[in-house]
Amino acid sequence: MIYYTRIKIRIDLILLKIKKYARVCNNPIHVGLVSMICAMFIISGCKDGPDKVDSAYTNDSQPIKVVFETDMGNDIDDALALDMLYKYADRNMVEILAISVNKDNNYACRFIDILNTWYGYPNIPIGQVRNGISGVHKRNFAQATWEHQIDGRPTFRGVIEDYENLPNSIELYRKVLSKQPDSSVRLISVGFSTNLARLLDSKPDKYSSLSGVDLVSRKVRLLSVMAGNFNENHMKEFNVVEDISSAQKVFDEWPTQIVVSPWELGNEITYPASSIQNDFKWVVHHPVVVAYENYLPMPYNRPTWDLTSVFYAIEQNNGYFTTSGMGKITVNDKGNTSFSARANGTHQYLKINSEQAEVLKNKFIEIITTKPLKGNFKINHSSVN
Numbered sequence: 001m002i003y004y005t006r007i008k009i010r011i012d013l014i015l016l017k018i019k020k021y022a023r024v025c026n027n028p029i030h031v032g033l034v035s036m037i038c039a040m041f042i043i044s045g046c047k048d049g050p051d052k053v054d055s056a057y058t059n060d061s062q063p064i065k066v067v068f069e070t071d072m073g074n075d076i077d078d079a080l081a082l083d084m085l086y087k088y089a090d091r092n093m094v095e096i097l098a099i100s101v102n103k104d105n106n107y108a109c110r111f112i113d114i115l116n117t118w119y120g121y122p123n124i125p126i127g128q129v130r131n132g133i134s135g136v137h138k139r140n141f142a143q144a145t146w147e148h149q150i151d152g153r154p155t156f157r158g159v160i161e162d163y164e165n166l167p168n169s170i171e172l173y174r175k176v177l178s179k180q181p182d183s184s185v186r187l188i189s190v191g192f193s194t195n196l197a198r199l200l201d202s203k204p205d206k207y208s209s210l211s212g213v214d215l216v217s218r219k220v221r222l223l224s225v226m227a228g229n230f231n232e233n234h235m236k237e238f239n240v241v242e243d244i245s246s247a248q249k250v251f252d253e254w255p256t257q258i259v260v261s262p263w264e265l266g267n268e269i270t271y272p273a274s275s276i277q278n279d280f281k282w283v284v285h286h287p288v289v290v291a292y293e294n295y296l297p298m299p300y301n302r303p304t305w306d307l308t309s310v311f312y313a314i315e316q317n318n319g320y321f322t323t324s325g326m327g328k329i330t331v332n333d334k335g336n337t338s339f340s341a342r343a344n345g346t347h348q349y350l351k352i353n354s355e356q357a358e359v360l361k362n363k364f365i366e367i368i369t370t371k372p373l374k375g376n377f378k379i380n381h382s383s384v385n
């Protein structure tokens, strides 16, 4: 599987080069010759065999177990990132064990319930932070989608009856993780670190006799995080700066591998407004499109920060990214992040060049515009569907 993925990314990159050459060369014979040479290059370049990879990642017979940790409602990329996870689940590549909300705003959970239901996964459990950070206090797209109406009636609804009594995220984590095989869970965090820090601090309970650190150490293979900034300007990044002490704790004490997709990476790849406007006309009302349209005035392209952490967690590196190498990430008291290389480190952060950015952008569009396989696309208002 990894070998063929490597071939695929190589083909993606070379097709991109051929397209660029064809744009500036009007001679079809020259374009044909270049294409043939590139084909030989693809074949020769793949004779080396598979990359060295962690053997745990090569077993693709079972779906990857994932928990999604999100501040849904602050920026629209969380909604696009969750769409990608449903699409991976449709292909049996992913089992979404739980969705945990670190934004202290109940509309986040209502919106996720809408999506779970609409995409055909109404039983994915949702956990809610208690006394957490809300991040953005103005009206958010999650609330706007919940309040969206047709002829005075709600357009979308989920299946949960009591949003005020959803499980505390920490309890849900301990319940879900305790049931998983060892080193099987990939945790994707695309918001504040509040829940993750509290999970590390959690005590043995009815679900597990392990401490939080030991439970994570036993069950979680990878923490794929959208956070921080490693550019020379050391700009403070939203997910970190909103809850600095929790981010510090996670980067200091998390017992397994952490891979960070920083601000500058997702900022290089924007999801195009033209896709939102044109690629979802097969359905009358799409909740992610409604959310997108209510986040900022249309049309707008938006950076793909959270999408990159989802993509890495599932697809791994495989030539889509370059990395910092292994080391240690630290967060200072002002919220700036820094990286120091260490051979025995467990942290790394991702980088991309312009060609990888183009490939990733096309991948995101391909995944997100794929029609869901399991959803019930009837909207709540029966007279309109």
Ligand SMILES: [Ca+2]
Pocket (backbone or CB within 6 Å): 070, 071, 072, 074, 075, 077, 078, 190, 191, 306
């Ligand atoms: Ca986010």
